[in-house]
Structure formats: structure tokens, C-alpha cells
Amino acid sequence: MIRLYISEPTPAFTEGLTIVLNPDQSRYLAAVMRLSVDDTVSIFNGRDGEWTARLSEVGKKSVKLELTEQTKPQSTGQGPILAVALIKRSALEYIIEKATELGVGTIQLLTTRRTNAGHTNVERLVSIAKESAEQTERLDVPEILAPVKLDRFLEANAFDRLIFGDENSTHETDGETLPLLEALKAPPVERTVILIGPEGGFDDEERRTLRNRPDCVPVNLGPRILRADTAAISALTLYQAAVGDWR
Template identity: 45%
Template sequence: MTPRLFMDVLLTAGAVVDLDADRAHYLRDVLRLQADAGVMLFNGRDGEWRSTVQAVAKRSMTLQVAAQTRRPEAEPDLWLCFAPIKRARLDFIAEKATELGVCRLQPVITQHTIVERVNVDRLRANAVEAAEQTERLTVPEIGTPVALAALVAGWPSDRHLLLADETGGGRPVADVLADLDDQARAAPWAVLTGPEGGFTRTELDLVRRLAHVHAVGLGPRILRADTAALSALSVWQAIVGDWRRATPRRWPDYATTTMQA
């Protein structure tokens, strides 16, 4: 199987890429790669490239980029804004939201948020691993945590927002999305979900003042915060996003192995 790695470096034919000790260890000692073995690379900007192992040392490895195998592709402009939860569930959100195609993960501090310290580097590591595994060409941006009031104050005027309202004040999410006109479907979007204790009435009223907010319900059951976020993303992708495109491409010349965090 051919490994696939995210490398934040310029990728072009003939370029030489030096791996750090951790990635070199993974390829050399875990996957047992030797000289001339293939490695797929992507950087979030230049598509995907095939490379080969040129040199293997005790604590380093050098790759040479050979040829582009996939060009950059348009992706949905979809954010996930979420109240931080316990670490294991937060890792799960970062991983699955990346698989579901979000372009930004934005932690939001609300009145009922219990976990206020967020390890942004850990979130990014989970997002990178998910992007490697799913053959995605980009990695979501990871925002630093912001208070809900600050998020609303700086909200882009053209970005539509699905507000997960667990109080029953919203229409079914599938109905809301199905009724959108073409202009709204083409707009940038975001999903906002609250903490395990939910939003306060004051917070809901604050968010509802935004120009393009759509308060939605996610069914008759109370969902965990991570389940709510991924459910809303899935419905959006199915009705508005890129799930309407053809099934995922499969590349017969290689299978994918990714570096585990």
C-alpha cells in the first residue's frame, strides 16, 4: 500500500522533501519503506503528487516529487462552529467534520461550555490524519476559541448559518435546506451547535439577529453535541453540498495508508 502524507511545502515536479524524525520513523520503521518506494503527498494547495524515497537515514528521510496525480478541486465553503466538549469527543468531531468536508473548525465558548481550554494543535493533528485517510486534498483551518458574542460580532454578512436549536424553535433541517433558492445554495455556509447544556435563550436571540440565520431542528430526540454537529453537516452535504456529485473516485494504482497520530 502506498502511504499518503500531508506536507506543508511547495509541491512541484523534481522538488526534494525532507521528512521530520516522526514521519521518517513512521515510513521507515512502521511501514518498512526503502529507497524507491512510493509516497503520495498533498499540501492543501497544489493537488496530490506522487513521490519516491530517495534517501533513508536513522532519523530522517528524503523524498523526491515525481508527478501530479490530482489537480486542486473546488470544495464546499462550509464552517463548523461548535462549543468545545470533552477531549475524546472533540477529537471525534475534528476527525469526522474533516471527513464531511468542512473548510474551517471554529471552537465557540458559550455560557454552558464546560471545556474552555482547547488544544488547537491536537485538533489540527486529528484533521490532518482524517484528510490523509479520506484522500481529501485540503485540511480545514482551525480557529482559536472565541466567545459566542465575538463570533456574532465578526460574522461575515454573506455567510448563511444553520443554528441547531434544541428548544424546538426551528424547522426540520432537511425542510429548510430543500426550500433554499439557487443564490442561497451557492452562498458560503456554517453550522453552529451548542454545548451539552444547550444555548441560553439570550444566546439564541443573539444569533438569530444575523441576516442569514436558519434555526433548525435535528429530530425528535435530544442529541449529544458531537452527534448534532455531524448530523447537521451530513444533511447539508446531502442537500446542498458535494454529496450530490458522483461517488468518490478510486485510484487503482495505489491503496492508501496514513500516518497515525
Template identity: 50%
Template sequence: MIRLYVTADLGPGAAVAPTLDQSRYLTQVMRLKVGDELLVFNGRDGEWRASVAELLKKGVILRAEAPARPQTPIPDLELVQALVKKARVETIVEKAAELGARRVRLVTTRRTQLDHIRLDRLDAIAEEAAEQTGRLDVPEIVAPQKLDALLDGWDPARRLMFCDETGGEPVMTALRGAPQGPWAILIGPEGGFAPEEREQLRALPFAVAVSLGPRVLRADTAAIAALTLWQAAIGDWNPG
């Protein structure tokens, strides 16, 4: 069944007006008609069964009918990603949404290769991935900021898994027995972290430097691998 992310509040009988792009998708691509059913979610009120109530000249009106799934919490996991080429950033956002990251923070570093980033495009990618994977929320995409500024304002209660391409503790060893709580995963730029950045990160009391194995990974591969391993070790892939 079609799933659609909406921003409106959901409850019995609630009228929901999707965006024009969403309306076109429902009527022109999926050919929905009045009375046809779909699922909607907003990241707050769980998932609801809805139906097409009205077809307008511009857009449609949906009607929420009954709850399908209650809102459930997901692990408090952020991905902190140094900017890389646009296509790779888009892949990273898509896979972060699929793998259950709550938030993606974009940062610039000494060796960042700047490329034009459209946050609205990344938001749309995250929404589509959430719709396809069955999650009940959409990860937040945070505008780029300098790594130094991010670390200066860091909440020390959030552990930081720093993926260091020069080496570190094996990631599964580092996560064995680690507290669940709030975490973040930091992935560097295509040129790697500068020595002074690496030294700064290793000195942070809330950070743990880990190795993702014997091979140097591209940023998108590293992000996927790190998210997967974290979820398997202490995230929602681990029933223990």
C-alpha cells in the first residue's frame, strides 16, 4: 500500500492536504480515485489508514480513518557527515534514512571539497526513503556548519563514534557493552581528516576512535558500514 509522509496532525476524521507534488504523484502516477486507500504518517501521531476524500483542480484531500501503527521511538542516533560530492551526499542521506538515523548533520572540515547542496532536495530524499522503508518518522537534515563549531557546542552526554581512516579500536570491540543512550557517528571528507582535527577528536572525552577495517572506504560506503554496525551492536537491530 502507498505510504505518504504528511505534516498535518493525524486523528480520526482529520482532513489532510498533501503538497501539490504529492497530489500529482497520487493522481497521475498511482491513479488513485475517491475512496482509494493509503497510509499516512507525520512522525508524531503514528501511522494512519486514510482514503482519498476529494479530487480538486489542484491537489487532493485525504481523510484519516483509523490508526494502523502507534508512534514508536527509534534509537537516538545522528550521522555527522563531512560534505563530499553532491551525488554521494544524496546517497548518504538516503541510506541514513533507510538505516534508522534520527538526524543527519552536515559539516565542513579542513579538507572538505565544497559542492552545491540543496537542503530541500535532501529533505525530499529523506522523506521518500522513510515512506519506502516503513519508518514512522523522517530524519532531520541539518544545514552544514564548521566541524569546530559543532564540537564547541557538543552535548557531552552524546557519545561520538569517530571513524578514523588511520586506525582505531575495531568498531565491534568498541561498541561491545557500550551504553545505548544518544550517539553520533562522524564520517570524514574524501581527503580524510587533517592531523590537527584527528588530534582534537581523539582528545574529546565523549569520543571513541574506531576503525572500519583494513581498507580505506569512500565516504558513502563508510557511512553505510558504520550505521549498519552500530545498529547491529547496540541499535534496533539488536533484540538484546
């Protein structure tokens, strides 16, 4: 069944509620999928669970839905925060898609001293996250926050656990860096951030700042240097398997 995310403000979903779809969604159902009156779709809004809805009116530019039944209650779990440095567009879009599939709660975009990416179209990234949530039966869409400097992000926030992949760490100069799976054996906490740097990693000053934070857990992701998109997906996969909703 077709699933749609309803992002526009509506009253709380209840049986019998009528919703007017936005022009893009109306066009998709009427012109692309060629649905007609009494056909059904699934809808969700990130707050009220998933509902079956009947097409009550189908016009060229507008489609109305009538909610008929809640099929899933809203889940209460909250995934980790992924803080990721800007990288080239295709790789960043891949991260957004896969992080949504893997249950991330929030995605914070960052700029660092080694960031070498141009303008980022946050609106397009939000669209990718919505499509991924629709396809993977998520009941919400992760929030995607506009890019901020790493320093500002760290100054403005305190976390229960800030996990960062320190690919440039050496035992002689930095002390022990745990494998991520070992770090995740610690008791679960509410607010976990997984921090992924740009291609080339964090510079020495950024690494010192991170390592001096009481909430920081430097980790390694194995003996090979991973691309930023590979590192992000690997870290989220291990997180979900160890302490997330895959258990």
C-alpha cells in the first residue's frame, strides 16, 4: 500500500478526519498512481501513528482523504543523533537516506576545519528523508538541522554520550581508543550522539577539543580508513545492533 508522510499541520488523527493533500501528493496519487475514489493509502505524521485513509475526493489538483482506521500506534523510542560533517552531495544524500532507514532521530549537519563542501540544499535532504521514511515504514521522519560550525555545536550542547570516530588516533599520543562495539557495552543512555568527520578526519585542535569533553568517547571503526558515508552507516548499524531497536 502507498504510504504518505503528512507534514502539513492538521488536527490529531482520528477516525473520520478529512485531510486535503498538498499539490505534489495530490498529483502523485491522481496522475502518477491513477488512484480513484474509495482507493486506500496509509498515512503518518510522526505523532499519531499510522492510519489507513480512503480517497474521498479526487480532482486534477486536489485529493481529499478520510481517515478510517489506525493500523499502528506511534512508537515512543528515540534514535541516536547523527552529527555529520558536510561532504560531497551524493555521499551526503546517501547518508541521509540510509540513516533514516537505520532509525536515526536527528541529523545535525556540521562544518569543520577540513570541510570542503559547497552550499547544501537542506530542503532536498529533508525530502530524501521523507521518501526514505515512507518506503521503510517508519512512523516519523528524522529532523535535519541546518549546518553549524563544530565549535558552536559543541559549545551549545551537552550530551550523555558523544561518540566520535577518531581515525587519526595513535595509542602513543592519545591513549586508548575503544572499538565502537566495546564502547557500546557501557550502560545505555538517553542522549547519544554519533559524530562523523569530513574526508580526512578532524584536525588536531578539533580532536583535542573533543577528547577533553567529559561526555566524549573516542572510538575506532577497525583497521581500515573508512569513507565518511561508510563510517556513518557502519556506526549506526553497530549502535542499533548493540543498544538500539534491533535487539
